[in-house]
Amino acid sequence: MESQKSYQPSYPTSARNQVKRRHDRGFYDHATVHRILDSSMMCHVSYVIDGQPYCTPTFFWREGTKLYWHGSSASRMLRNQAKGERVCLTVAHLDSLVLARCGFNHSADYRAVMAFGTAYLVTDPVEKERAVVAMVDRFFPDRTASLRASNVQEIKATSFIAMEIEEASAKVRAKGVADDDEDYELPIYAERIPVRTVLGAPEPCPRLLDGVSRPATLNVYSEGRLLEDALRDAYFVEYPNG
Amino acid sequence: MESQKSYQPSYPTSARNQVKRRHDRGFYDHATVHRILDSSMMCHVSYVIDGQPYCTPTFFWREGTKLYWHGSSASRMLRNQAKGERVCLTVAHLDSLVLARCGFNHSADYRAVMAFGTAYLVTDPVEKERAVVAMVDRFFPDRTASLRASNVQEIKATSFIAMEIEEASAKVRAKGVADDDEDYELPIYAERIPVRTVLGAPEPCPRLLDGVSRPATLNVYSEGRLLEDALRDAYFVEYPNG
Numbered sequence: 001m002e003s004q005k006s007y008q009p010s011y012p013t014s015a016r017n018q019v020k021r022r023h024d025r026g027f028y029d030h031a032t033v034h035r036i037l038d039s040s041m042m043c044h045v046s047y048v049i050d051g052q053p054y055c056t057p058t059f060f061w062r063e064g065t066k067l068y069w070h071g072s073s074a075s076r077m078l079r080n081q082a083k084g085e086r087v088c089l090t091v092a093h094l095d096s097l098v099l100a101r102c103g104f105n106h107s108a109d110y111r112a113v114m115a116f117g118t119a120y121l122v123t124d125p126v127e128k129e130r131a132v133v134a135m136v137d138r139f140f141p142d143r144t145a146s147l148r149a150s151n152v153q154e155i156k157a158t159s160f161i162a163m164e165i166e167e168a169s170a171k172v173r174a175k176g177v178a179d180d181d182e183d184y185e186l187p188i189y190a191e192r193i194p195v196r197t198v199l200g201a202p203e204p205c206p207r208l209l210d211g212v213s214r215p216a217t218l219n220v221y222s223e224g225r226l227l228e229d230a231l232r233d234a235y236f237v238e239y240p241n242g
Numbered sequence: 243m244e245s246q247k248s249y250q251p252s253y254p255t256s257a258r259n260q261v262k263r264r265h266d267r268g269f270y271d272h273a274t275v276h277r278i279l280d281s282s283m284m285c286h287v288s289y290v291i292d293g294q295p296y297c298t299p300t301f302f303w304r305e306g307t308k309l310y311w312h313g314s315s316a317s318r319m320l321r322n323q324a325k326g327e328r329v330c331l332t333v334a335h336l337d338s339l340v341l342a343r344c345g346f347n348h349s350a351d352y353r354a355v356m357a358f359g360t361a362y363l364v365t366d367p368v369e370k371e372r373a374v375v376a377m378v379d380r381f382f383p384d385r386t387a388s389l390r391a392s393n394v395q396e397i398k399a400t401s402f403i404a405m406e407i408e409e410a411s412a413k414v415r416a417k418g419v420a421d422d423d424e425d426y427e428l429p430i431y432a433e434r435i436p437v438r439t440v441l442g443a444p445e446p447c448p449r450l451l452d453g454v455s456r457p458a459t460l461n462v463y464s465e466g467r468l469l470e471d472a473l474r475d476a477y478f479v480e481y482p483n484g
Binding site: 016041042044045046047048051052053054055056057059086087088089090092094096097099100101102103104106108110112114116132133135136139140143144146147148149150154158176177179183184185186187188189190191192193194195196197198199200201202203204205207208209211212213214215218221227 | 258283284286287288289290293294295296297298299301328329330331332334336338339341343344345346348350352354356358374375377378381382385386388389390391392396400418419421425426427428429430431432433434435436437438439440441442443444445446447449450451453454455456457460463469
């Protein structure tokens with residue numbers, strides 16, 4: 001049995017995922033990578049068909065060191081990836097616009113993850129059944145139990161794609177204005193403009209039946225909250241062990 | 243001379259950019275595609291190195307039917323693309339989370355553009371000089387004139403990449419809850435949760451010299467505004483003809 005030790009699990013690095021520029025902005029530990037992933041519902045997936053790269057925005061979720069996404073069985077991306085294609089799945093959060101005292105120091109604060117792996121079509125019935133639930137419950141805990149059950153045609157028409165994260169890197173900038181030393185002497189205005197992605201007031205479907213009200217499990221999605229806080233809260237209800 | 247006519251310029255369609263699923267969500271006209279692009283500062287660029295796809299988040303701007311982005315001359319993406327590589331540049335806006343009465347009708351409202359083309363390194367000195375200004379002034383109109391001028395080393399160390407949009411498609415969902423007809427009879431809660439990306443209060447650099455104040459040109463970036471509204475306003479100040 002492994003002895004207790006202070007151990008920070010990390011993704012391996014290679015020429016592929018090593019942050020080449022601004023090494024100080026690169027992180028590979030699971031905690032940093034997963035937190036950035038779990039703060040987002042949307043990712044961008046890159047894949048190649050006949051030498052042409054595609055970049056498709058889609059929804060995804062994480063289970064351990066695996067990432068899942070889905071779509072119609074007929075979709076181009078999934079048809080291609082079912083064969084076991086190399087993909088890169090990226091998540092980026094924009095945190096601020098940074099206006100500096102010279103053009104090239106204009107920047108932004110951000111948090112981004114690039115995750116690399118080989119995508120595979122989920123064909124194992126148990127894994128697919130779990131994915132049908134997780135695609136909803138990861139975002140809205142326990143919701144599946146209250147829904148009209150998915151039917152055979154719906155499940156058949158939907159492909160789930162999964163990818164074990166083989167390599168991943170996080171890149172974070174969080175320092176606001178950072179000018180060249182001598183430029184601070186200049187009478188030039190500089191600032192940081194924060195950017196936040198927030199939830200609006202929920203809009204109940206106008207066709208709700210009488211007596212049907214918002215379940216308490218949706219309380220994490222309340223007006224004015226940061227989307228990323230709601231998503232992380234929901235994640236930890238569904239996956240308490242992270 | 244061409245006669246005046248009602249003409250909606252559009253991007254050509256091919257197997258590459260034709261929206262395959264949900265045809266009703268696909269648009270190819272310049273107006274729709276450009277509006278989605280100009281509402282964003284950040285894009286994701288996909289490119290291929292030795293068969294491995296990469297998906298890199300970066301800042302970009304549009305000039306007519308060309309897209310520009312930049313980075314250090316040393317960056318992996320730009321070194322690769324300088325050779326004239328196929329790329330796909332994607333922008334996506336998340337507008338709401340949609341909770342339906344069954345799992346597979348859970349969705350989101352969104353606006354996304356995928357733009358395809360061949361990236362090239364900007365080597366023409368006039369085009370590069372214009373890009374050095376546009377990378378700032380497209381977002382912050384007239385700002386370059388007030389900054390410490392870019393020096394030769396900075397310009398040399400930065401590569402600009404440009405791409406003529408050969409094909410592009412926009413995909414838009416904006417309908418909130420859309421359940422199967424018979425599911426509206428069920429006592430299940432459904433809603434749309436709006437998502438908005440907004441500006442916080444600007445944070446002036448703590449090292450501003452006495453008497454240096456925020457220029458009026460930054461007024462479009464005011465607390466509480468939608469980021470996309472500010473970006474589009476700024477765009478039309480700098481490019482009044484769209």
